[in-house]
Amino acid sequence: MSEDRLDLQGKIRDLIASRGLGAGDRLPAERALAVEFGVSRSRLREDIQQLVSQGHLVSRRGGGHFVAVPEPGEPVRAALLPLASLARSEAGYWHDVMEIRLSLEGDTAAHAALRASEEDKARLTKLADAFHAASADPAALAHADAAFHLGVAQAAHNVVLVQVMDGLQSLLEASISESLLRLYHLPGMIDELDAQHRAILDAILGGEAETARAAATRHLAFVTDRLRMVEETEARQRRAARAHLHMTAGKGPSA
């Protein structure tokens, strides 16, 4: 068990806990901490910066390092935030993601119908309109689509759920941008999606939980089905292209 790399971040955490430092309190100065831990300032700073980037500390030049004050729901957001940074993963997570959304968003819409405030309803209406208005650019459509579903989650007043859904949307966007964009090019698709969104919206506005659940479930099943169609079409085209390549060259894949 060679564990000579001492865990400075843990030591800093322990120090915060042992001295009873709460949100907003100032830590000892870097130079003092370095002495206390028997390590150089540069070595200490590398670990402090990691705690800063993880949101556990905030730094003020000339002021000091402070224990970060967590906003409501902030820990969860921080936990899921790195999801946004895995842009290059061609792996097909989208199937798994849609399966989860299919489980989640029925209840989410039902809860939103029961709990949405007037502000929630106004925001949600604007989000639905935004999707309808963005019918030109596929990327804008995808964004507006995700925003609407996130809006429903917000209207459900479940802090954790909002963060989970946000993470799922990011993962979705990262893993199938090509297929997803092609989805919006299917004939009549945008109008159909818009109509389904409005069905969900209307049920939420009217406070009809079961109608909202059914509309959301139907919408998710529909999108999943069409995504599968698009994927199959793509696979067929890839097979054809590969067959054509085999006609011309004999090079194997670069696995």
Add this chain to the structure above:
Amino acid sequence: MSEDRLDLQGKIRDLIASRGLGAGDRLPAERALAVEFGVSRSRLREDIQQLVSQGHLVSRRGGGHFVAVPEPGEPVRAALLPLASLARSEAGYWHDVMEIRLSLEGDTAAHAALRASEEDKARLTKLADAFHAASADPAALAHADAAFHLGVAQAAHNVVLVQVMDGLQSLLEASISESLLRLYHLPGMIDELDAQHRAILDAILGGEAETARAAATRHLAFVTDRLRMVEETEARQRRAARAHLHMTAGKGPSA
């Protein structure tokens, strides 16, 4: 908009992308990168260490920095991993978490019943036995409980779901350790939970999807209900204690 703090991490990422570096490839040496970015090595190292701690890079002393090779499902795990580090958050996320689990785990169990391999079934059986065997220590019980539910998610063969559930379990453990442990002290609770777990297990072993869904839903609703009971009992006790305090002293809360 004063944004003089240049984004070194982004620059490193861009460099990886622009040079077409894939998983396992080596980055230029620190000294070279520092020159290229026009920054000191120590400044550069602080950002490199952050990328390392985020799992995007791995370092080998004497060897160099390498683009991390993501295991299957690893990006999602990395995205949700920081959740484990928010131990001190007295905020009551547990209600939100249980609501999400209530939405998820019915379908999860149903999918597990349809997709579980023989290995999955064997593992799940052992996990259920482990819960039954851990009846002494509340912490061990909570761990075994979470492990069983994670096992069900694994049997459902949805990579993203496993990571989401893992994150939710961590958040759950962090936000209600006190109440949760008290839950296991209710009379007959352990046997009841064990029986409900076995109901889920049996349905999965038998491949009966709808039975599994119903058992899981009932189980989650049951646990949520009992947690709410425990919380109410606690609140009542707190109120009594506060009333008693007001009799003896007049000090306000330390908000």
Add this chain to the structure above:
DNA sequence: AGTAGCAAGCTGGTCAGACCAATTTCCTTG
């Protein structure tokens, strides 16, 4: 006395150069 203003000192942010330890590279040698 009270307060506005300034100056000295802390504190974080960055830099430069050095040394150590592990790894890689390449040349020597059998």
Add this chain to the structure above:
DNA sequence: CAAGGAAATTGGTCTGACCAGCTTGCTACT
């Protein structure tokens, strides 16, 4: 041609220094 070892390379750490904001506290003016 292969095995061994020396030299160069590279990450990990340390020291000491300087700059730019922030804090503190003293001074001087009202």
